[in-house]
Amino acid sequence: xxxxxxxxxxxxxxxxxxxxxxxxxxxxxxxxxxxxxxxxxxxxxxxxxxxxxxxxxxxxxxxxxxxxxxxxxxxxxxxxxxxxxxxxxxxxxxxxxxxxxxxxxxxxxxxxxxxxxxxxxxxxxxxxxxxxxxxxxx
Numbered sequence: 001x002x003x004x005x006x007x008x009x010x011x012x013x014x015x016x017x018x019x020x021x022x023x024x025x026x027x028x029x030x031x032x033x034x035x036x037x038x039x040x041x042x043x044x045x046x047x048x049x050x051x052x053x054x055x056x057x058x059x060x061x062x063x064x065x066x067x068x069x070x071x072x073x074x075x076x077x078x079x080x081x082x083x084x085x086x087x088x089x090x091x092x093x094x095x096x097x098x099x100x101x102x103x104x105x106x107x108x109x110x111x112x113x114x115x116x117x118x119x120x121x122x123x124x125x126x127x128x129x130x131x132x133x134x135x136x137x138x
Contacts, residue, residue, distance in 0.1 A: 002021065002050055002051040003019050003020070003021060003048055004132070005018050005044075006055070010068075014032055014034055015124050016028075016029045017029055017125035017128065018129070019133070021049075024133075027126060028125065029125075030122065031121045041082075053088045054089050054090070054091055055089070056093030056096065056125070057093055059092055096127045
């Protein structure tokens, strides 16, 4: 089988999570600088088969897109152009950063580690991916 990759896109960093090959478990993979995300993906796709990209969809409490959606749409457009054979799904990412911090607190991480934004992005991507897996019944 193949993996599913999920992205918590930001203008500075992109948190990335991946499933195992059986698409059962979502795990944090890496956080990369936004400018390096396509280099990372090209290298990753040379080694691993990926059947789907899942991109977080930030929404406001009134269900309207957040201001960052304009940047995410550009990212999705670039994903489609560079990897047209891999479909893209969207998942509501409201509260994923707060859930990521809560996960770190529950895991007993010290405050110093909880302030690591790259770790928060990676955990947020994992939450986005797990939400997708739960929704699709994978």
